[in-house]
């Protein structure tokens with residue numbers, strides 16, 4: 001039986017993993033291969049699954065964060081996929097808060113290691129976040145470095161938001177952390193996917209997941225809107241948010257429109273896209289040491 005090629009997409013919250021995933025799925029299909037997707041999301045409601053078209057085998061692990069049971073859950077998901085579908089490529093999008101090596105350990109489980117050919121970890125780095133990394137807590141910075149260190153291919157993404165000199169410096173910094181991986185400069189995670197055919201697995205690098213998990217206090221919450229809100233008031237709220245809120249995504253209904261907007265926010269960049277149908281008005285919020293009561297109160301006040 002031909003083995004299934006497995007790729008792990010890693011990278012911090014909002015770096016561009018789902019953007020890459022979408023293109024990767026199309027590339028595989030155009031090459032005549034059937035891809036399957038396993039998504040591991042930090043939030044307890046699904047937002048990114050909209051990126052996957054209906055014909056693609058797909059399984060999702062919600063709230064699958066950095067807890068000690070991640071491997072068990074992942075193994076169950078992998079088994080479910082293998083049992084229910086036949087496919088040629090498996091793309092695993094890890095939560096931005098995950099250590100990619102933990103995910104790789106699950107793929108290597110004796111339960112099905114013979115079915116998989118693990119190709120490597122692709123790590124996407126948000127260039128703007130890297131530029132401002134001094135603002136991050138030591139734990140988050142450590143996670144970012146680990147994601148870079150264990151990659152077979154590194155995409156320094158969002159280069160439209162930095163200048164050329166910064167790009168050069170950052171590539172050098174990535175290479176200092178990981179001399180074996182190739183570093184590509186990308187916009188919207190656009191790459192020549194032939195790069196992925198030539199990936200070489202990088203192994204035997206030390207990592208200490210238990211220590212990482214213990215100290216990292218990333219949390220997520222979901223706020224469900226019941227009424228439309230004012231765009232301007234929402235933007236004021238965004239500006240008042242602490243820097244430790246890293247990522248927002250979901251659907252919001254504004255007073256000026258009868259249909260909701262999909263909303264994405266990472267590193268100071270809000271993006272609104274109008275939807276064509278009604279969506280559940282859930283907003284996923286991810287950050288370090290979230291003050292959930294306060295956030296609920298503030299968003300609640302926008303609904304009045």
Ligand SMILES: Nc1nc2c(ncn2[C@@H]2O[C@H](COP(=O)(O)OP(=O)(O)OP(=O)(O)O)[C@@H](O)[C@H]2O)c(=O)[nH]1
Nearest residue numbers: 013014015016017018019096158187188189264271
């Ligand atoms: N300016 C700019 N924005 C980008 C680029 N790539 C992605 N984005 C935007 O960044 C946001 C996050 O992108 P995603 O692909 O959803 O990131 P992700 O890593 O999957 O996010 P999580 O799943 O929450 O960790 C989206 O609004 C993208 O449109 C880029 O190269 N430049």
